[in-house]
Amino acid sequence: MNAVNLGCRLMLAMVFALAALGKARGRKPFEDFIQTLKSFGLPRALAGAPLAATLILAEAASALLLLVGMGAGYVLALLLLVGFTLGIAWVIRRGKKVACRCFGASNAPVSAAHLVRNGLLLTITVVGAVSHEAASGGLAVGMGVIAGTVGVLAGLFVTRWDDLVFLFRGPQSLAALSRTRRN
C-alpha cells in the first residue's frame, strides 16, 4: 500500500507542478489561462486574474503538500480536479471551441480526451488518498525508487496528453485540418 501511495503522490505532484509552472511561466500563458477560465461558464466578475492566480497557487501548494506526504495535498488536488472537470464538461456541453491551457501553451481544443484524462487523475487521487489512510510503516528503498519513478513518468505522460492523443488519433487529411481551423 505504501508503494502505491508514493507512486500516486509523485504522479499528482508532477502533474500539478508542471501545470502551475506552465501557466505561471510568463504573461501570455497566464492571460490565456484567464481566457479559458472565462469560457468555463464562470460569472465574468469572478473569472479574472485573482481567480487564475489563486488556482495556480493552489496547484503549486497541492504539488508541495503531496511531495512532503501530507493528506491535505490530496484534498486540494481533488477539489481542483473536480472544478476543472466540471468546467471542461460545461464547455463540451455547449459545443464551444476552447483551447485547453491546462499545462500552459497548447492550442488543442478542449475535448472528451481531456475528460478521460481528468477521470484518470481523479481515480489516481482517490486511490492515493485511500492508500494514504492505510499507509503505515516503512518502505524498502528499491521498491520506493521503482514506485516513485513510475509515478513521475506517469505524471509526465499525463502532462503530454494532447500530444499522445494527437499521435494515436492517426494522420488527418489537410482538408479536415483546415476545416477545424476555420470553425
Next chain:
Amino acid sequence: MVETLVVGGVVLAVLVVANLLLTLALVGRLRTLQEMVANQVVLRDPALPLKGDEVGRFEATTVEGEAFTDAALREGRTLVGFFAAGCRPCASVRKQLLESPPGMPLMAFIEGDPGDPDTVALGASLKHVARVALLSEGDSVTRAIKQAGYPTLVLVDKGVVAASGHYLHEVLS
C-alpha cells in the same frame, strides 16, 4: 555481481527516460509541424512572389502593338497571369477566366513563339478578357514580377504584390 546488475539497471533506466523525453519532444514537434502545414505555411511555392513585394520595372508590347509598362500596375488592382501553350493547368485557368472574368484589369503574358499556332490561339482566346503580350527570351517582365512556372497568377495592388499563386482561388478570394 549484484552491484554490476544495479549499475546496469540504473544506466538502462537513465537511457530509457532520456529516450522517452526525446520521443515526447518529437511528438510535440510533429504537432507543431502539422499545425503549420494546416496553416499552409509550408505548402506555398517558395518561388512565387511574396505579398508586399514591389513590382520592378518592365516594358512589354501587347499583341496589338501597345506599350505596357509597370506604370500601368501602379494604379488600382490588376491581375497578371503568365501562361504557356500546351500546359494543361494554364488551359483550366484560362477557361475559368473566360467563364467568369475577375472584374478587374487583366494582363496576360504568354510564353511562346509568335509563329506557333497554339500560342496564337491561346492569345486570341485570352484577348476577350485581357490585354495580351508575348514573352520573349530575356524579357524584363519575368524578372520584374518573379514569375514561377506556368500558370503564375499575381494580383498587383498599386504596384505591390497583394497575392500570388498557381490557381485562381489563391489570388481571388
